Every structure is written in C-alpha cells, then in structure tokens.
Amino acid sequence: MKxxxxxxxxxxxxxxxDVALKKFGFENQMVWHNDVEIPKSDLIVxxxxxxxxxxxxxxxxxxxxxxxxxxxxxxxxxxLVLGICNGFQILTETGLLPGILQQNKYLNFIxxxxxxxIKNKENKYFKNIKKEVLELHIAHNxxxxxxxxxELKSIExxxxxxxxYCDDKGNDDENNNPNGAIKNxxxxxxxxxxxxxxxxHPERMIDPFLSGEDGSLFFENLIGSM
Amino acid sequence: MxxxxxxxxxxxxxxxxxxxxxxxxxxxxxxxxxxVRQGKYFDIEVNESDxxxxxxxxxxxxxxxxxxxxxxxxxxx
Numbered sequence: 001m002k003x004x005x006x007x008x009x010x011x012x013x014x015x016x017x018d019v020a021l022k023k024f025g026f027e028n029q030m031v032w033h034n035d036v037e038i039p040k041s042d043l044i045v046x047x048x049x050x051x052x053x054x055x056x057x058x059x060x061x062x063x064x065x066x067x068x069x070x071x072x073x074x075x076x077x078x079x080l081v082l083g084i085c086n087g088f089q090i091l092t093e094t095g096l097l098p099g100i101l102q103q104n105k106y107l108n109f110i111x112x113x114x115x116x117x118i119k120n121k122e123n124k125y126f127k128n129i130k131k132e133v134l135e136l137h138i139a140h141n142x143x144x145x146x147x148x149x150x151e152l153k154s155i156e157x158x159x160x161x162x163x164x165y166c167d168d169k170g171n172d173d174e175n176n177n178p179n180g181a182i183k184n185x186x187x188x189x190x191x192x193x194x195x196x197x198x199x200x201h202p203e204r205m206i207d208p209f210l211s212g213e214d215g216s217l218f219f220e221n222l223i224g225s226m
Numbered sequence: 227m228x229x230x231x232x233x234x235x236x237x238x239x240x241x242x243x244x245x246x247x248x249x250x251x252x253x254x255x256x257x258x259x260x261x262v263r264q265g266k267y268f269d270i271e272v273n274e275s276d277x278x279x280x281x282x283x284x285x286x287x288x289x290x291x292x293x294x295x296x297x298x299x300x301x302x303x
Contacts (some may be wrong), residue, residue, distance in 0.1 A: 007258070027290070056291070057294055060291065060294070064290075064291060092296075093294070098296075099296060100294055100296045100297055102239075102240065102297065103242055103243065104242075105240065105242055107242045107243065107246055123281065144240075145295065146239070146240075146296070146297060151296075180240070
C-alpha cells in the first residue's frame with residue numbers, strides 16, 4: 001500500500017507519521033506543499049504541526065496551498081485522506097470536513113494522553129479494532145470542535161462522529177472534555193467515511209517503550225482494511 | 227485603493243480570548259466592562275480604481291479566505 005504525507009512549512013509531525021506508516025507496512029513518500037501532483041497513493045496524510053505558522057486561522061493558508069487541489073480531487077474520488085491535528089484543521093478549512101477547530105475553551109495549550117471512544121466502526125479506519133476505547137496523545141491549542149446545530153444534527157444522523165474524548169471506561173461526558181469540543185468530538189468523518197480528521201495523534205502511540213500501543217492498533221487496522 | 231475589512235466572531239460563538247480580556251479589564255478597575263469580543267482588522271491595497279469593483283473583489287476574498295463563515299462574520303468598511 002502506498003501512502004503520501006504532505007509537508008507544509010511548519011509541519012512537525014510529518015516524520016513521526018512517516019515512521020509510523022513505514023513501521024506498519026506502508027510504502028510512504030513525502031510530498032512538498034508546493035508540488036502540484038501527488039504520486040500514486042492509496043492514502044494521503046495531512047500531518048500535525050503549525051502549517052504556515054497558524055497565520056490567519058489554523059490550517060487556513062494550507063487549505064489554499066498548491067498541493068491541496070490534488071488532495072481535494074483525490075478525496076472527492078473516494079481516496080482515503082487522514083488529517084491529524086493541524087491536518088484536521090486543514091481539512092475543515094478546505095471544506096472537506098464540516099465545522100471548525102476553535103481555540104481551546106480554557107485558553108491553554110493541552111499536551112497529554114487522553115482516552116477516546118470509537119463511535120463508528122463501519123469504515124476503513126476503525127473496522128477491525130477490537131477495543132472500544134483507545135489511549136492516544138493530544139497536543140494542541142485549537143482543538144475545540146464547533147459546528148452549527150444543523151450541521152451537528154447532520155453529522156450525528158450520518159454517523160460522522162469518529163471518536164469522542166472519554167475516560168478509560170468510555171464515558172464521553174463533559175467531565176472528560178479537555179478542550180470544550182461540542183459533544184466531546186475528537187474526530188469526524190465526511191459522509192462517505194473516506195476522510196477522517198482527528199485531533200489525537202495515533203503516530204505517537206506506536207511504541208510500548210516510549211508511550212503506548214493503541215496507535216499501533218489504528219495503523220495495523222488501517223493497512224489491513226485497505 | 228485601500229479596502230478595510232473587519233472580521234468578528236458570530237454572536238453566540240464562544241470567544242475565550244475576549245472573555246479573558248474582559249476579566250482582566252474588570253480586574254484593572256474597569257468594572258463596567260460587561261463583554262469584550264475580539265476580532266481581526268485587514269487593510270487591503272487593491273490595484274483597482276473603481277470602488278465598487280474593489281469592494282466586490284474583497285467580498286470574494288472574505289468568503290474564500292479572510293473569514294470562516296462557520297463562526298465568523300465580515301464587514302467591509
């Protein structure tokens with residue numbers, strides 16, 4: 001399986017993602033934001049970081065970069081597109097995913113392990129993961145997911161909520177909401193479930209000696225379901 | 227010509243920075259400040275002498291880039 005990680009100026013999780021993808025069997029290539037075409041890929045990843053210094057709004061400038069048209073075309077033709085953290089912010093700014101990531105409710109940069117509950121397994125990203133709750137890592141200042149009430153109803157009705165913040169038992173209530181995100185949303189899909197944006201970083205949880213292994217479950221499932 | 231734009235958060239959208247500024251002002255004895263909403267201001271120099279044309283171009287810029295209409299409104303001054 002071939003994957004491409006797009007590097008924007010200010011991306012800083014691109015190489016972690018490269019390591020993770022290769023560890024689980026992807027043939028990964030790095031693609032520069034100023035390129036026009038993406039090499040043949042089965043998966044495109046928009047990595048975490050601070051693309052274009054988070055100028056204007058997080059992800060807004062990357063959302064208009066040269067490479068992004070190819071990402072949009074790939075996504076619209078059903079290709080798998082994964083956006084982690086800043087990548088999620090870019091996906092909302094391009095309009096590929098609904099809503100927006102606002103500044104965290106309590107104005108602090110949050111860097112810690114969190115638990116997330118998998119809300120929908122009828123998709124390639126979570127299909128064969130046996131666990132219901134994953135321990136992943138977040139590191140962001142703008143992770144407070146927001147959308148209009150109409151949009152929220154539509155993403156709920158279409159099963160587009162991918163993961164929600166919760167405790168280790170899977171209680172995804174306000175007590176386990178780190179950043180004020182509406183309905184504890186940590187990640188969402190598009191309607192067709194080929195695009196996933198999420199704030200937590202699975203690529204940071206692929207080594208039991210350094211962190212944890214729940215990210216490994218994510219990547220093992222992903223390559224297995226493709 | 228120069229076109230000025232203000233982008234603000236829509237009513238009802240949480241503005242934690244505005245809230246922090248309001249609380250700080252209250253702490254500085256400006257007790258009568260009940261709300262602060264923070265926004266962005268843009269000075270845009272457009273090489274266009276026709277004011278209507280320039281403003282209609284800036285309007286497109288607002289919709290496509292300067293504001294995110296999910297949470298923000300824009301005003302061309």
